[in-house]
Amino acid sequence: MEASNVILSAPLQQLKDEHVSLREDMNLFYEITEEIEFESGPALIQEFTRLYERISTFNSKLKAHSKKEDDWLFAMMASRLGENDKTIEVMEFEHEKAEQHLRDFLTEAEQAGPAIDIDEAQAIAVYAVQAYATLIQHSDREEKVLFPLAEKILSVGEKAELERRFRA
Template structure:
């Protein structure tokens, strides 16, 4: 396989492309209120994800867990609280922000396609976890460690997907939206966010 070494001009061009986050330092951008709201919602979601991921890791490495149903129930409580906070956040992005950005950058093969794929991956794995826990409770099934660890994989996927996803939003998608949306569209975004509360 041959490798193409990038010239200085190509490196500069790539650095300035939207996919390289060429909007300056995202932390220095003065975002409109609705975009800032989405950014401000991330720390709490990240904290909840870190908490459930840490719990999964501690269960995986533990040799002292006697009741794996109890372990699953502990995680179920945390995931229920996480989903309650995640759903309105992702609704604001999917139903409003992404749809406004599609007019400019399309849906296929670009950042919106990636964002929607990652949303779907997280939602699917959260649903799989919740469905399996529901089934265990309904059947009053006693769970083994191996069964529990298989179920926990869904949460590890959610953690990895959304941790990376939030970083992409903050470094690429939100700066892109701030630059591309008109003042009127930003007002419309704000109004539509308010209607979702």
């Protein structure tokens, strides 16, 4: 069964649609990390400040999205899949890994403060690149594997419950 041909119910489609916006944000912050890699002097520090602002905003959006998956979708799916299935475990691990990279970026940027130097800025920006790589792979896996699987295994009632939770 080709995953891309699966028609998703409203709550799963909503999660997939949120990926579009998150991916746009990620692509923007990734472009800034590339600028930081090749810039020097005050321009680099300016780009780093832009990156910090982007990541701060993105992090809030990502948390709201991940909460829906972690608290509702993953929990429902885990009970259906049984304890021997590692699908949800892998998804949760990837969420944690991406969130850790973003936390490391924000924490180290805040500790460096406005007096940050070029080497520090470039080193800290690596966390943003790592978060990007993790999240691009992760959202891809959710769209190709997880959401179609959820569509197949969750009951109509569970999908309605998800939709209700997402609206709350």
